Amino acid sequence: MENKKSIEAKGNAIMKKEDFAALWKSIRLKVTDTYDVPPEILWVNGSTIGTLGNFSASTGKAKSKKTFNISAIVAAALTNDEVLHYSACLPPDKRKILYVDTEQSRYHCHKVMERILRLAGLPTDQDRDDFVFIVLREQTPDMRKRIIEYMLENMPDVGLLIIDGIRDLMYDINSPSESTDLINLLMRWSSGYNLHIHTVLHLNKGDDNTRGHIGTELNNKAETVLQITKSMQDRNISEVKATHIRDRDFEPFAFRINDSALPEVVDGYVFQQPKQEKSFPLTELTEQQHRTALENGFGKRTVQGYSNVIQALKQGYASIGYERGRNVLVALNTFLVNKRMIVKEGKGYRYNPDFHY
Numbered sequence: 001m002e003n004k005k006s007i008e009a010k011g012n013a014i015m016k017k018e019d020f021a022a023l024w025k026s027i028r029l030k031v032t033d034t035y036d037v038p039p040e041i042l043w044v045n046g047s048t049i050g051t052l053g054n055f056s057a058s059t060g061k062a063k064s065k066k067t068f069n070i071s072a073i074v075a076a077a078l079t080n081d082e083v084l085h086y087s088a089c090l091p092p093d094k095r096k097i098l099y100v101d102t103e104q105s106r107y108h109c110h111k112v113m114e115r116i117l118r119l120a121g122l123p124t125d126q127d128r129d130d131f132v133f134i135v136l137r138e139q140t141p142d143m144r145k146r147i148i149e150y151m152l153e154n155m156p157d158v159g160l161l162i163i164d165g166i167r168d169l170m171y172d173i174n175s176p177s178e179s180t181d182l183i184n185l186l187m188r189w190s191s192g193y194n195l196h197i198h199t200v201l202h203l204n205k206g207d208d209n210t211r212g213h214i215g216t217e218l219n220n221k222a223e224t225v226l227q228i229t230k231s232m233q234d235r236n237i238s239e240v241k242a243t244h245i246r247d248r249d250f251e252p253f254a255f256r257i258n259d260s261a262l263p264e265v266v267d268g269y270v271f272q273q274p275k276q277e278k279s280f281p282l283t284e285l286t287e288q289q290h291r292t293a294l295e296n297g298f299g300k301r302t303v304q305g306y307s308n309v310i311q312a313l314k315q316g317y318a319s320i321g322y323e324r325g326r327n328v329l330v331a332l333n334t335f336l337v338n339k340r341m342i343v344k345e346g347k348g349y350r351y352n353p354d355f356h357y
Helices: 002-009 017-027 066-079 106-119 141-154 176-192 212-221 275-279 287-298 306-318 326-338
Strands: 040-044 047-051 055-060 086-088 096-101 131-135 158-164 196-202 224-230 237-245 253-257 263-265 342-345 348-351
Touching (some): 040 158, 047 196, 055 176, 055 212, 066 224, 066 263, 106 131, 176 196, 287 306, 306 326, 326 342
Parallel strands (some): 096 158, 158 196
């Protein structure tokens, strides 16, 4: 870690030969090298959602019960057992969990901590060395990052780091440079300290997109992105699905809060098919057709105003022979936004060439 820090500290200075020699050993990949498979530590119904050396995320709108979902993940990790369809197995030398809350008061954080212990079936009247909970609500974004870094440097047995929420580690949620720096920091922490990071980010109020430019970066780089959504059938139920996962996808599940104020699985819950998939199936056009149409319609500009966005789609998709009326284009717009093929930037929308189809 120290070599990486010293190299980064040089900023834009010209790299000297000896500096690059040290860096070269860490960046060159040889076919004759051998690497261990990253240890898997978190699963949902047998599908891997978390490995050491990587990071994942939970997303959802306000009041979707994201923190209840996180509580189940942490409870499973504390006991190396199964809680709410989450299973965990942390190595013996990586059993410590560091939980960082950047939003809530000490009172509400204490309630979360108690809930986790009750979910895990552990006593709530004594502190634990393997579960460290810190409250950073009053700190600045820079100080929050410094505190986390200091703790990781001095707690080598941390296997799981929870950051609730990631937005508060930055000043401008829409800053491309700050977002990239923060995602790079998560990657450096997770690989450098050999742990898994699970973080939380809100979705936009008006759609199912993760907030800001940091949301785009998170979707592109995270090992797994979970989405927690309030059920349209019963507002007391929350649905959990993977919007991005490197392992095989798992069947979504639903939970409710029981009389003991703990999340419990809703057995037999039937999920409704998303409307956009019915009206615009994913297989209708290929990835390259989408890319060509969006490049022709948007180019590199940000299109302002909803009617102008629909017009850009009409022109772009007509250029590949896909001419459709307004109703279909409106459904297509929803599909593209949900898949992050086009993303919000300021008050307009732009084509996102880094989308995953």
